[in-house]
Amino acid sequence: EVQLVESGGGLGQPGGSLRLSCAASGFSFGRFAMIWVRQAPGKGLEWLSVISASGTSTYYADSVKGRFTISRDNSKSALYLQMNSLRAEDTAVYYCAKDLDTVATMIEYWGQGTLVTVSS
Amino acid sequence: QSALTQEASVSGTVGQKVTLSCTGNSNNIGTYAVAWYQQISHGPPKAVMFENSLPSGIPDRFSGSKSGTTASLTISGLQPEDEAYYYCLTWDYILSAQVFGGGTKLTVL
Numbered sequence: 540e541v542q543l544v545e546s547g548g549g550l551g552q553p554g555g556s557l558r559l560s561c562a563a564s565g566f567s568f569g570r571f572a573m574i575w576v577r578q579a580p581g582k583g584l585e586w587l588s589v590i591s592a593s594g595t596s597t598y599y600a601d602s603v604k605g606r607f608t609i610s611r612d613n614s615k616s617a618l619y620l621q622m623n624s625l626r627a628e629d630t631a632v633y634y635c636a637k638d639l640d641t642v643a644t645m646i647e648y649w650g651q652g653t654l655v656t657v658s659s
Numbered sequence: 660q661s662a663l664t665q666e667a668s669v670s671g672t673v674g675q676k677v678t679l680s681c682t683g684n685s686n687n688i689g690t691y692a693v694a695w696y697q698q699i700s701h702g703p704p705k706a707v708m709f710e711n712s713l714p715s716g717i718p719d720r721f722s723g724s725k726s727g728t729t730a731s732l733t734i735s736g737l738q739p740e741d742e743a744y745y746y747c748l749t750w751d752y753i754l755s756a757q758v759f760g761g762g763t764k765l766t767v768l
Contacts, residue, residue: 574757578701583744583759583760583762584696584698584704584746585759586748586756586757589757598755598757599756600756601754601756632701634704643757644692644750645692645693645694645706645709645748646694646696646704646706647714648706649703651703
């Protein structure tokens with residue numbers, strides 16, 4: 540059974556940093572692209588970033604480019620999102636997700652999400 | 660403003676057939692596969708369609724299609740448990756990013 544468990548959410552300060560982690564199990568982690576998606580309160584889904592299976596290719600939404608960094612450790616079956624220069628509008632539930640393929644195609648599975656609140 | 664346009668809301672009665680649409684352009688839907696996700700009560704989304712293939716465990720009353728730059732998700736024999744938000748997703752090569760539609764709230768009357 541595929542499991543994706545996010546952690547690291549909580550309260551962040553404006554201008555501060557947070558690092559989200561996603562622990563994956565139930566599949567060959569190193570064979571699939573991984574994605575981060577967020578959902579602000581009362582809003583729709585917003586795609587943030589994808590990293591290829593090997594980790595060599597990354598892509599970002601304009602809203603987080605230059606502030607957020609996606610990375611992975613295939614030896615630990617772990618996905619990360621380093622979030623810097625946090626803004627109030629980054630407040631959202633952040634989901635870790637698994638792709639169908641080695642590169643970005645379609646999201647197959649989702650984690651339960653972790654809440655990030657940016658406030659002073 | 661999303662690159663993909665979905666109806667804000669759609670409603671139907673139990674047993675009815677409803678179709679949700681997702682409109683993009685040649686940079687996204689016209690070139691790449693489209694997936695559909697169901698989100699109930701702000702829980703995590705769940706995949707209900709990969710282009711025109713059903714994920715495991717999804718009932719066959721769900722079907723997907725695409726014509727040009729518009730993708731569609733059809734639910735035949737609507738059930739109360741189908742009430743949810745539905746989002747489409749595809750790749751956009753101009754943006755070099757995946758993009759979601761704004762979402763459709765499906766109400767089962």
